[in-house]
Amino acid sequence: MRHGRYPFIVGFLVAPVTLYVVFVIAPYAQAFYISMTNWRGFAPPTWAGFDNYKRMAGDGAFWKAIEHHLVMLITLPLVTIAIALFFAFLLNLGGRSRGSTMSGVWGSKFYRVVFFFPQLLALPIIAVLFGMVYRPNSSGLIDGVLIKLGLAPVGWLINPKLALWAVIAVLVWQAVGFYVVLFSAGMASIPKDIFEAAELDGAPQSTLFFRVTLPLLWDTLQVAWVYLGIAAFDGFAIVDVLTVDQGGPDNNTTVLAEQIYQNAFKFGKFGYASAMGVALFFLTITFAALTLRVTRRETIEL
Amino acid sequence: MSEARVAGTPADPTPNLDRRSLLRNAAAVGLVALPGAGLLSACATSGSGDSGTSGGGKKTATNPLGVKEDAPLDVVIFNGGYGDKYATEAHEPLYKKEFPKATVKHEAVTDVGKTLQPRFSSGTSVPDVVDNSGSGLMDFGALVADGQMADLTPLWDAPSVDDPNKKVRDIVVPGTVDTGSFNGKPFVLYYVSTVFGLWYSGKLFKDKGWTVPTTWDDFLKLLDDIKKAGLTPFGYAGANAAYYMWNVILTSAAKIGGPDVLKAIDNLEDGAWTAPAVKQAATAWAEVGAKYTDKAFLGLKHTDVQLQQNQYKVALYPSGDWLPNEQSKDTPSDFQYQMMPTPSVTSSDKLPANAVRATAGEGFFVPAHAPNKAGGLEYLRQMLSKKGANEFTKLTKSPAVTVGSAEGVDLGPGVNSSQAALKAAGSNVFNIFFDGWYAELDKECRTATNELFFNGGTADAFCTRMQKKADAIKADSSVTKFHR
Numbered sequence: 049m050r051h052g053r054y055p056f057i058v059g060f061l062v063a064p065v066t067l068y069v070v071f072v073i074a075p076y077a078q079a080f081y082i083s084m085t086n087w088r089g090f091a092p093p094t095w096a097g098f099d100n101y102k103r104m105a106g107d108g109a110f111w112k113a114i115e116h117h118l119v120m121l122i123t124l125p126l127v128t129i130a131i132a133l134f135f136a137f138l139l140n141l142g143g144r145s146r147g148s149t150m151s152g153v154w155g156s157k158f159y160r161v162v163f164f165f166p167q168l169l170a171l172p173i174i175a176v177l178f179g180m181v182y183r184p185n186s187s188g189l190i191d192g193v194l195i196k197l198g199l200a201p202v203g204w205l206i207n208p209k210l211a212l213w214a215v216i217a218v219l220v221w222q223a224v225g226f227y228v229v230l231f232s233a234g235m236a237s238i239p240k241d242i243f244e245a246a247e248l249d250g251a252p253q254s255t256l257f258f259r260v261t262l263p264l265l266w267d268t269l270q271v272a273w274v275y276l277g278i279a280a281f282d283g284f285a286i287v288d289v290l291t292v293d294q295g296g297p298d299n300n301t302t303v304l305a306e307q308i309y310q311n312a313f314k315f316g317k318f319g320y321a322s323a324m325g326v327a328l329f330f331l332t333i334t335f336a337a338l339t340l341r342v343t344r345r346e347t348i349e350l
Numbered sequence: 351m352s353e354a355r356v357a358g359t360p361a362d363p364t365p366n367l368d369r370r371s372l373l374r375n376a377a378a379v380g381l382v383a384l385p386g387a388g389l390l391s392a393c394a395t396s397g398s399g400d401s402g403t404s405g406g407g408k409k410t411a412t413n414p415l416g417v418k419e420d421a422p423l424d425v426v427i428f429n430g431g432y433g434d435k436y437a438t439e440a441h442e443p444l445y446k447k448e449f450p451k452a453t454v455k456h457e458a459v460t461d462v463g464k465t466l467q468p469r470f471s472s473g474t475s476v477p478d479v480v481d482n483s484g485s486g487l488m489d490f491g492a493l494v495a496d497g498q499m500a501d502l503t504p505l506w507d508a509p510s511v512d513d514p515n516k517k518v519r520d521i522v523v524p525g526t527v528d529t530g531s532f533n534g535k536p537f538v539l540y541y542v543s544t545v546f547g548l549w550y551s552g553k554l555f556k557d558k559g560w561t562v563p564t565t566w567d568d569f570l571k572l573l574d575d576i577k578k579a580g581l582t583p584f585g586y587a588g589a590n591a592a593y594y595m596w597n598v599i600l601t602s603a604a605k606i607g608g609p610d611v612l613k614a615i616d617n618l619e620d621g622a623w624t625a626p627a628v629k630q631a632a633t634a635w636a637e638v639g640a641k642y643t644d645k646a647f648l649g650l651k652h653t654d655v656q657l658q659q660n661q662y663k664v665a666l667y668p669s670g671d672w673l674p675n676e677q678s679k680d681t682p683s684d685f686q687y688q689m690m691p692t693p694s695v696t697s698s699d700k701l702p703a704n705a706v707r708a709t710a711g712e713g714f715f716v717p718a719h720a721p722n723k724a725g726g727l728e729y730l731r732q733m734l735s736k737k738g739a740n741e742f743t744k745l746t747k748s749p750a751v752t753v754g755s756a757e758g759v760d761l762g763p764g765v766n767s768s769q770a771a772l773k774a775a776g777s778n779v780f781n782i783f784f785d786g787w788y789a790e791l792d793k794e795c796r797t798a799t800n801e802l803f804f805n806g807g808t809a810d811a812f813c814t815r816m817q818k819k820a821d822a823i824k825a826d827s828s829v830t831k832f833h834r
Contacts, residue, residue, distance in 0.1 A: 089470075089496070090470050091498070099828065185646040208805065292588055292648060293592060297801070313467075316489030316493075317492075319828065
């Protein structure tokens with residue numbers, strides 16, 4: 049070990065570690081502390097122990113939010129990944145092979161750009177747009193057409209049974225484009241000769257997809273699953289702007305971040321909101337750890 | 351909706367939809383939810399520095415509050431339904447005229463909480479006057495609990511600007527001091543007089559020959575007639591303005607059982623929400639919701655429904671008397687906004703049909719730690735002067751709480767009718783406070799009202815649900831309780 053190596057390493061680490069501690073670790077620690085107090089946002093907080101957590105256990109809106117996260121946790125990644133994979137396959141490998149190169153369906157370069165469009169829009173703008181789409185009267189995009197056709201309007205966001213699904217649909221619509229691009233990149237890195245070999249053996253497209261593409265894309269899928277799972281714990285912007293009465297009707301679309309926002313900034317209960325934040329923190333980490341564990345699988349060396 | 355939120359509502363009962371403020375919301379949530387996203391390096395809860403001084407100037411006849419004449423004054427105005435012209439063109443010049451050596455810093459904000467909460471909690475650059483209104487207002491309950499507002503007693507006891515023989519408390523509309531008091535202590539100046547009722551087009555009613563009902567039977571008959579004429583008889587916007595409707599339900603409850611029904615609700619008394627009067631009122635309005643509204647309104651914002659009324663598609667709309675001013679751009683010139691009090695529900699109602707809920711809105715306060723506290727109080731005194739109040743009323747077409755503020759101002763047919771209704775009500779005027787005291791109870795009531803009115807809920811479910819929430823708040827030791 050040569051003299052001067054430690055100062056060298058420390059010199060490199062000091063800036064990022066300080067930044068991380070100041071801007072990430074310290075605020076986290078503070079949130080844990082605030083969650084054990086009755087802080088109302090102005091005067092210094094008073095210690096409350098686990099009162100906020102006890103309160104949380106009996107809070108119907110909190111449990112509704114958790115329930116919605118569970119639904120989103122299952123549907124959002126599944127649906128988004130399924131659609132994105134399908135599109136990515138069509139765009140990259142779905143066309144006829146010409147000679148030895150695989151290519152996408154006709155016009156795939158154009159579609160690739162189009163699919164990415166929703167990703168470029170800010171979430172609140174998407175929420176406002178879908179507000180028009182879902183509007184429950186004759187000026188709504190869907191219900192307006194239904195009314196013109198003489199059918200009964202659906203009232204996507206005012207029907208307590210449908211509202212959450214309407215919100216999830218928006219989240220999927222917004223997310224798909226990004227994952228199409230992600231999976232496309234993943235597919236591009238699969239060596240072409242593997243496909244060629246499979247094709248020479250007479251494998252149909254379905255086999256190509258399930259036996260070749262999917263296993264070789266496993267790492268990317270895993271990343272997508274974690275990202276989307278974490279996204280399923282968010283949903284704030286869409287819920288806050290799009291839904292009836294911010295998380296309604298009757299809390300049927302509420303999410304934890306919305307509850308946190310309401311409690312902190314509307315009700316002035318920062319301590320209680322922080323407790324929910326801590327709950328969200330543990331939910332998110334548990335999910336990420338579990339997913340990485342469950343999906344652990346030998347990577348295929350290429 | 352505190353009183354302030356009511357008044358802030360004209361422009362904006364829901365958080366702004368613009369992208370920047372939403373992103374700020376998201377970032378603000380991040381501060382609590384995922385603190386890593388926040389750039390809070392310092393402790394978020396650092397106590398407020400004690401910068402409160404009480405002026406330091408000499409008290410004289412023209413300067414009864416002892417303002418230091420060269421101390422700067424920092425004024426924060428909520429830029430909503432009333433704009434901020436009244437401050438820049440009327441109130442601030444009045445203050446400058448009294449204290450030419452002082453610099454007045456004017457800040458117009460659309461989201462008071464997000465702008466000011468960090469400044470209050472850190473104790474740095476606390477303003478001297480705050481117009482705490484709009485949907486993003488800071489929770490008054492929390493402000494009181496944490497001792498953030500200056501006691502306004504010196505202001506109310508000071509001689510008024512125009513007549514030194516009269517105290518400021520004697521030149522304002524009765525009830526003004528009480529409306530801004532918490533557990534008997536005056537902290538807030540609610541500046542704009544507000545009357546609530548059901549709004550309709552004078553022209554439409556005249557053309558169709560419809561008359562203003564005072565009994566419930568006549569009211570239902572009117573709704574039937576309107577329905578036959580092809581209009582939606584009654585509606586409010588469920589997406590963001592459900593409190594316009596709970597206001598109506600509770601107004602009916604007060605008429606049935608007397609104003610003590612509301613007092614019990616405000617004081618979180620046991621069984622206040624399950625009282626027969628509340629149940630009767632909820633039953634009556636649930637029927638209106640079931641038969642005489644358009645279910646789509648649950649998904650619409652207040653501006654949408656108000657526009658539909660201006661287009662003669664909706665006949666009756668519940669609101670406060672900021673409505674004509676808020677809708678002035680979309681109202682046909684011959685629309686003739688008119689306000690009627692809610693009709694009696696039973697023949698044995700304790701209050702007459704012409705009783706109304708009246709309050710004052712747009713809450714101004716002086717922070718307890720304001721660097722120029724005396725200047726802040728003086729600013730409020732100038733606002734309440736004849737000139738200050740009159741200029742405000744002229745600019746906003748909304749009467750300020752100073753008696754006679756509307757002299758020489760044409761308020762238009764709408765506000766004239768609500769002012770006439772207020773006069774006709776005489777002493778049968780009441781108010782509701784719980785929403786300003788307990789924001790959670792307001793939110794629950796909005797949700798419960800939407801369920802009751804649009805989603806086929808029952809009065810029993812409404813009352814039980816509200817009682818449950820009220821009980822929970824009562825049992826919550828972290829929430830400061832208020833009584834009247």
